Amino acid sequence: MRLVTWNINSVRLRIDLVMQLIDKQKPDVICLQETKTPDEFFPVDAFVGKGFMHYHFTGMKGYNGVAIFSKLPLSAPQIYKRVGKNDCRHISARVDEKFELHNIYIPAGGYEADMASEKFRHKLDFVDELAKWFPKERTAKAPMIAVGDLNIAPLENDVWDHKKMLDVVSHTPIEVEKFTRFYNSIGWVDAIRHFVPEEKKLYSWWSYRAADWDAADKGRRLDHIWVTKGLKPAIKKHQILRDVRGWERPSDHAPVILDLL
């Protein structure tokens, strides 16, 4: 089974890129973030035309939005309100009655890593809520996979320059601390770092603002795939599709792929 997560930064604008990705990578399940469209305008037919007969999404005007498209049956779809807001950042569904799949878009958190910033506090509160919400008892009951744009690069080599990034939102110590608490909440396994040693630089996002993103290579690993421990033996291969960042009118995020048995 092949699972993809991708912050698409407008699914309507980039629907052709999604179709290209499907043709090239042949995923079974696709999770998108930042779809940026109300549900009535979501280009569902394009996905159905590629065999993704099962789907679950929630979107809103202009911002946010998360979607799951699957060739395998989905059940028990859920949409979660987070930190008191219905802002379309977290959904889940059971895939093929085998595991519970969570698609999460953590707030970016604004520019100022300062408790006086409402956006930064919202981000920290969001992560705190996730850490509390995934209770330990869930692990035994159901295998789970959590994917998405978590907007935090936790490790030193998840950013291009650890020291320079320490006060940049996405890599500040307070964010990493809360992120780690969420990660440890039910003993998640980082399915991407499982294949790539911590000593190695690894990114999934490159800013639009660089004159030459590829040459500058000032990336961050913001997009993650986590599995519960029981699924660890099932994970077989990962890919971060850096070349997709270089496609025509790209998203600033690269798709992240996990293959499982």
Place this chain on the structure above:
DNA sequence: ATGGTTGGGGTCCAA
């Protein structure tokens, strides 16, 4: 130290 880009919706906000 600063500004650099993109998308959506609408004349600015979020990333």
